[in-house]
Amino acid sequence: xxKSTFFNLPETKRRRIIDAAxxxxxxxxxxxxxxxxxxxxxxxxxGSIYQYFDDKLDLYRYLLDCAxxxxxxxxxxxxxxxxxxxxxxxxxxxxxxxxxxxxxPRYHELAARFAESPVRERILPDLKDQSAAFLRHMVDRAHDxxxxxxxxxxxxxLYFLNTLLSEFGTYLLREYAADWNRVGxxxxxxxxxxxxxxxxxxxxxxxxxxxxxxxxx
Amino acid sequence: xxKSTFFNLPETKRRRIIDAAxxxxxxxxxxxxxxxxxxxxxxxxxGSIYQYFDDKLDLYRYLLDCAxxxxxxxxxxxxxxxxxxxxxxxxxxxxxxxxxxxxxPRYHELAARFAESPVRERILPDLKDQSAAFLRHMVDRAHDxxxxxxxxxxxxxLYFLNTLLSEFGTYLLREYAADWNRVGxxxxxxxxxxxxxxxxxxxxxxxxxxxxxxxxx
DNA sequence: CATTATTATGACCGCTCGGTCACTCCAGGT
DNA sequence: ACCTGGAGTGACCGAGCGGTCATAATAATG
Numbered sequence: 001x002x003k004s005t006f007f008n009l010p011e012t013k014r015r016r017i018i019d020a021a022x023x024x025x026x027x028x029x030x031x032x033x034x035x036x037x038x039x040x041x042x043x044x045x046x047g048s049i050y051q052y053f054d055d056k057l058d059l060y061r062y063l064l065d066c067a068x069x070x071x072x073x074x075x076x077x078x079x080x081x082x083x084x085x086x087x088x089x090x091x092x093x094x095x096x097x098x099x100x101x102x103x104x105p106r107y108h109e110l111a112a113r114f115a116e117s118p119v120r121e122r123i124l125p126d127l128k129d130q131s132a133a134f135l136r137h138m139v140d141r142a143h144d145x146x147x148x149x150x151x152x153x154x155x156x157x158l159y160f161l162n163t164l165l166s167e168f169g170t171y172l173l174r175e176y177a178a179d180w181n182r183v184g185x186x187x188x189x190x191x192x193x194x195x196x197x198x199x200x201x202x203x204x205x206x207x208x209x210x211x212x213x214x215x216x217x
Numbered sequence: 218x219x220k221s222t223f224f225n226l227p228e229t230k231r232r233r234i235i236d237a238a239x240x241x242x243x244x245x246x247x248x249x250x251x252x253x254x255x256x257x258x259x260x261x262x263x264g265s266i267y268q269y270f271d272d273k274l275d276l277y278r279y280l281l282d283c284a285x286x287x288x289x290x291x292x293x294x295x296x297x298x299x300x301x302x303x304x305x306x307x308x309x310x311x312x313x314x315x316x317x318x319x320x321x322p323r324y325h326e327l328a329a330r331f332a333e334s335p336v337r338e339r340i341l342p343d344l345k346d347q348s349a350a351f352l353r354h355m356v357d358r359a360h361d362x363x364x365x366x367x368x369x370x371x372x373x374x375l376y377f378l379n380t381l382l383s384e385f386g387t388y389l390l391r392e393y394a395a396d397w398n399r400v401g402x403x404x405x406x407x408x409x410x411x412x413x414x415x416x417x418x419x420x421x422x423x424x425x426x427x428x429x430x431x432x433x434x
Numbered sequence: 435c436a437t438t439a440t441t442a443t444g445a446c447c448g449c450t451c452g453g454t455c456a457c458t459c460c461a462g463g464t
Numbered sequence: 465a466c467c468t469g470g471a472g473t474g475a476c477c478g479a480g481c482g483g484t485c486a487t488a489a490t491a492a493t494g
Contacts, residue, residue: 005441031248032335035482045443047484056482087425116333118249148424156415157424159388163380171376198373206423207365207374208304222471252452262473264454273452435494442489450481459472464465 002062006052017042017052021063026109030060030119061123064114067107074100086142087204094165095196101169102176102192108169115166132162161203168199219279223269234259234269238280243326247277247336278340281331284324291317303359304421311382312413318386319393319409325386332383349379378420385416 006014020042024033035056039046053059074096083089101108114120115128139157142148148157172192223231237259241250252273256263270276291313300306318325331337332345356374359365365374389409 008441029246029335034480036480046482047443047445048441050483051441118246146426149422149426152415152419152424155392156412156419159384160381160416160419160424163384163388164377167376167380171380175372195373198369199377202369202373202377202423204423204425204429205366206419206421207369207377208421209363209366212421225471251450253450263452264473265471267453268471268473438491438493440489440491443485443487445485445487447484448482451479452477454477455473455475457473457475459470461470462468464467 002053002058003051009052017044018063018066021059022106022110025060025063026106026113029113030117035059057119057122060119063110064123067104067111067114070104070107071100071111074103084145084147086138086145086147087200089138090161090165090203091196091200094168094199095193097165097169098172098192098196101172105173108173112170131166132158135161135165164199164203219270219275220268226269234261235280235283238276239323239327242277242280243323243330246330247334252276274336274339277336280327281340284321284328287321287324288317288328291320301362301364303355303362303364304417306355307378307382307420308413308417311385311416312410314382314386315389315409315413318389322390325390329387348383349375352378352382381416381420 006017009017017038021038024038024041035049036046038059039049049059053062075093077096114123120127136154136158139148139154139161143150143154143157172195175195176191223234226234234255238255241255241258252266253263255276256266266276270279292310294313331340337344353371353375356365356371356378360367360371360374389412392412393408
């Protein structure tokens with residue numbers, strides 16, 4: 001946790017430090033980021049960083065907490081989960097993740113980098129497992145309710161969903177990185193929301209033209 | 218490129234070095250691997266590494282070349298690509314990737330780690346783009362031939378396939394890491410090949426129970 | 435203004451890393 | 465037995481890192 005000194009800082013300076021650290025940690029891996037570079041980018045001395053944080057990991061963890069807080073805000077809007085329809089729930093999840101990536105791209109990149117990084121084990125050893133466990137629960141229930149094809153193993157279905165959902169934000173940022181209109185955050189005309197809908201149809205019905213049907217095997 | 222000294226080495230010693238380096242570079246990121254640790258694992262002095270390779274990157278690149286060579290061998294078996302049926306080609310690709318991951322897990326891990334690593338830009342700036350460009354070509358053609366639903370954008374279809382295929386090997390290793398029977402490399406009873414078939418059905422027909430059909434939008 | 439408490443600083447420390455090099459070792463030719 | 469040249473070695477170097485600390489600057493207090 002940051003030291004009290006950090007929270008006593010004038011708002012503008014605190015923001016400058018957060019932004020500088022966020023810029024660094026969202027564009028490079030934890031080990032590639034040096035405390036000096038963050039200090040330089042924030043326009044302060046390296047020693048000052050240690051007035052605000054216990055160590056490099058403390059700074060990083062604080063940034064992550066901010067990111068998680070922001071992200072949760074997007075997900076807690078859609079409190080409607082656990083419904084009867086798996087695909088409706090999936091769409092709510094995907095849309096929340098997509099809006100987060102669109103509105104808070106640096107935080108998204110930070111979180112994505114973190115998920116793949118070796119430091120993860122030093123902070124949240126099982127973050128991935130948590131989100132995967134949540135998805136697994138949804139998949140198993142849908143399987144029992146017969147809302148997904150009976151002949152797909154839940155394990156593979158979980159892989160299918162987990163992979164597609166967790167990479168989707170990065171895909172959106174890559175494709176729409178340039179200038180997209182940040183208006184209409186839930187508007188169906190929003191290109192991002194159109195992509196979410198398209199992805200959902202791919203997940204439900206696949207790539208094959210409508211009418212083709214799986215033969216038994 | 219390794220120095221001639223390396224190729225003059227007795228077979229067993231060369232293998233010991235390759236295996237040691239492979240073990241290190243497949244389990245840690247490039248920057249986390251130290252030349253000393255490789256030397257220790259191989260039972261030689263650090264200075265000796267520099268008798269065989271120009272520098273650390275040279276050693277790493279050599280390993281990658283080995284991995285790519287091995288992998289290509291698996292893919293060149295299925296020379297039948299470019300056929301009429303996208304899904305047949307996809308299955309050939311996926312099966313080759315799956316067999317590679319199953320038979321050469323260390324090489325697979327090395328390649329997977331490389332694809333996400335910052336060193337990639339120092340060696341093959343556009344490796345991902347190559348494989349993506351290949352897939353894009355297949356997707357575009359299938360789109361023109363009407364072999365995939367007309368209402369999915371090729372860009373998203375490319376994301377869909379690229380993500381699912383490139384993570385699939387890692388999924389297999391995670392799920393079957395323990396003891397699987399390495400016999401029957403193409404046998405349909407092989408659990409790995411069963412998974413390939415299942416994944417292909419997911420890609421074609423999605424998760425929804427057969428009979429459900431996408432409404433227009 | 436003087437005194438005290440708090441914050442800011444960059445020189446410095448210990449460590450690890452990639453890479454070098456003077457030296458040793460050893461096989462084979464004469 | 466001697467020489468020679470390639471192969472093997474580990475002490476060593478400079479650079480960069482995370483982290484510390486004596487000191488300086490600033491703010492707060494009376």
